[in-house]
Amino acid sequence: MRFDVVTLFPDLFAPFLTQGITRRAYESGQVDVKLWNLRDHAEGTYRRVDDRPFGGGPGMVMLAEPLERALGAVASARADAGALAGPVVLFTPTGRRIDQALVREWAGGPGATLLCGRYEGIDQRVIDRHVDVELSLGDFVLSGGELPALTLLDAIARLMPGVLGDEQSHLQDSFEQGLLDCPHYSRPELLATPEGELPVPPVLLSGHHRDIARWRREQSLALTARRRPDLIAAARAAGRLTKADEKFLASLDSGTL
Structure with missing residues (x-):
């Protein structure tokens, strides 16, 4: 182009x-x-x-x-x-x-x-x-x-083939799935700060890919609900939210999470 x-x-x-x-x-x-x-x-x-x-x-x-x-x-x-x-x-x-x-x-x-x-x-x-x-x-x-x-x-x-190191990277970006992206972590596992050591969420170290995917999805939903509720409404209207997504969002609303 x-x-x-x-x-x-x-x-x-x-x-x-x-x-x-x-x-x-x-x-x-x-x-x-x-x-x-x-x-x-x-x-x-x-x-x-x-x-x-x-x-x-x-x-x-x-x-x-x-x-x-x-x-x-x-x-x-x-x-x-x-x-x-x-x-x-x-x-x-x-x-x-x-x-x-x-x-x-x-x-x-x-x-x-x-x-x-x-x-x-x-x-x-x-x-x-x-x-x-x-x-x-x-x-x-x-x-x-x-x-x-x-x-x-x-x-x-950045959407052109071969530009990003991983061809799937942009699919996880904010807005690609209609939601904001989840938090990301890298080394070290424990970050030393004056307030104490800050760990990486244990699920990301578990090796359980299904659990990790679900955690990331829930973090994305929670962040989007908190900062961009309009995107949640749009995703719901477009049928992009699953029953599990709706259950998680309901738990956020009720404060039972």
């Missing part, structure tokens, strides 16, 4: 694409990322890409014409390379919140053109003409679309 990123700050992406385990997805070409500097498509001595908003008010608005030229160049390059057009994505607080279901869907798609806005936003005429999807990280405001773009790329890259 191919992602074309239109940004004023392409240098922000280079270290990210060459570091960490997800670099395997970029180096292998499974996730092909092309960076486009918006200023290369601006005119004039200063390559200006923003101006004051009509109607007055604070801040600046990204100009339509450089964005039009950049998106046209991206579309031509994708066509010349034989890549599917894919959607044009704008990162904005007004967009759909990125979640694991969206990431899984996009991990099997052709990629997209990622448009990273700045300032007060981009000229609405560009959105009306070109943008197919608006996405958001959450209910807060960032300085630009670069961090959401990097977040989406990372989430997709």
Whole structure:
């Protein structure tokens, strides 16, 4: 899949694409990322890409014409390379919140053109003409679309074959089964602290795989019920909770556990 990123700050992406385990997805070409500097498509001595908003008010608005030229160049390059057009994505607080279901869907798609806005936003005429999807990280405001773009790329890259050390790793992640992940422990078995030694839960040392799986499931259910009850409700509505799950959740509610 191919992602074309239109940004004023392409240098922000280079270290990210060459570091960490997800670099395997970029180096292998499974996730092909092309960076486009918006200023290369601006005119004039200063390559200006923003101006004051009509109607007055604070801040600046990204100009339509450089964005039009950049998106046209991206579309031509994708066509010349034989890549599917894919959607044009704008990162904005007004967009759909990125979640694991969206990431899984996009991990099997052709990629997209990622448009990273700045300032007060981009000229609405560009959105009306070109943008197919608006996405958001959450209910807060960032300085630009670069961090959401990097977040989406990372989430997709880690789902590519051969990227994670264990092909099953991502299946246990938070949200993959509609719940939060369970706690994890490693060496040493006893952690020395000023308050005393902290042990690993004995079930994890037992070697009984069924007991371990059930403990992890219950820990996941308990954590999700405590921190994200909306996910429990969604899992229940989707029929993803077993009778054993419901019995455990009932014990939490009654305080009998």
